[in-house]
Amino acid sequence: MPAKEKYGAQPPIELLRQWMDNMGWYDLDTKEWKYLQDIIFITAMLPPTGGRNTVSLRYMRHYNLMYVEPFENESLFRIFSNILEWYFINQAQPISKSITSLKDNIVNSTIEVYNKVQNSKELLPTPAKSHYTYNLRDISKVFQGISKATFKSY
Secondary structure, eight states, rough: OOOTTTHHHOOHHHHHHHHHHSSEEETTTOOOOOEOOOOOOOOOOSOOOOTTTOOOOHHHTTTTTOOOOOOHHHHHHHHHHHHHEEEEEETTSSHHHEEEEEEHHHHHHHHHHHHHHHOSSTTTTOSSSTTOOOOOHHHHHHHHHHHHHHHHOO
């Protein structure tokens, strides 16, 4: 997001809002109206935290808001335990019971670490450390790494 000015405006966003309100702009050189048509805007935004700024309501009124509720821990457990179970079953060589019995512990501990990182006050994203954003993709990468294991690594 563009940085806010002294009075809170964000010029690139205000320029887009002006098009949405008036369907064009005046050309400063010719003083003629520049009409733009057949333009569609689609946005994806997260709540304003860390390095993300709020977007003005004057601009937001042009969009429909869709909110997706985060998964509960039980849903995450069911999803990732099924993935891990599928991996254990579909191996060319059977995996020992000592490893397959750890399935629930692996899933629970991964979700627990993810929740602690999500709720951590020390790991909030900032403009200097924007990589401190964690989402479900990070959990899936853990199980993706497990699924890359070969029989020799057991």
